[in-house]
Amino acid sequence: MNSASRNKKIPSSAAALKKVNAISTTNGPSFFELVYQVVRLIPKGRVTTYGAIAAYLGSKQSSRAVGYALNGAHFIKPKVPAQRVVNRNGMLSGKAHFETPTRMQELLEKEGVIVKDETIQNFSKHFWDPMQELGF
DNA sequence: GTCATGACAAAGA
DNA sequence: TTCTTTGCCATGA
Numbered sequence: 001m002n003s004a005s006r007n008k009k010i011p012s013s014a015a016a017l018k019k020v021n022a023i024s025t026t027n028g029p030s031f032f033e034l035v036y037q038v039v040r041l042i043p044k045g046r047v048t049t050y051g052a053i054a055a056y057l058g059s060k061q062s063s064r065a066v067g068y069a070l071n072g073a074h075f076i077k078p079k080v081p082a083q084r085v086v087n088r089n090g091m092l093s094g095k096a097h098f099e100t101p102t103r104m105q106e107l108l109e110k111e112g113v114i115v116k117d118e119t120i121q122n123f124s125k126h127f128w129d130p131m132q133e134l135g136f
Numbered sequence: 137g138t139c140a141t142g143a144c145a146a147a148g149a
Numbered sequence: 150t151t152c153t154t155t156g157c158c159a160t161g162a
Contacts, residue, residue: 094143
């Protein structure tokens with residue numbers, strides 16, 4: 001995509017969202033779909049933040065919307081590694097939304113990420129910035 | 137169409 | 150430094 005479309009705010013229609021929730025192929029890119037796509041690009045053993053994804057999509061203030069998007073990520077295929085997305089403190093704020101409360105931490109440790117007390121250790125070391133890795 | 141909620145983030149006290 | 154307040158986007162009632 002070009003920088004112009006990214007610079008602008010990306011509107012997501014309710015119709016597109018419904019399609020996503022229905023696991024149907026969306027013709028037009030929605031905010032949610034873009035979030036899922038970025039999350040899928042996160043390498044194994046790396047993590048990023050809601051704000052970083054939002055910033056990459058052009059709206060760094062829409063970090064809440066990113067979190068909301070991941071709320072429905074469980075219905076999406078291919079699988080979205082939502083466990084690699086945490087808040088800016090490196091805390092597993094979304095662990096409660098997984099199948100089991102320990103599922104998120106388990107997946108991360110399986111990838112070599114150390115989680116202590118619901119927080120990722122050496123967070124800056126594991127941090128993966130889409131702006132830097134994918135280019136802006 | 138207005139109001140309240142949320143897997144967040146940055147700024148102020 | 151920690152706690153509180155404000156902003157922003159998208160959704161659901």
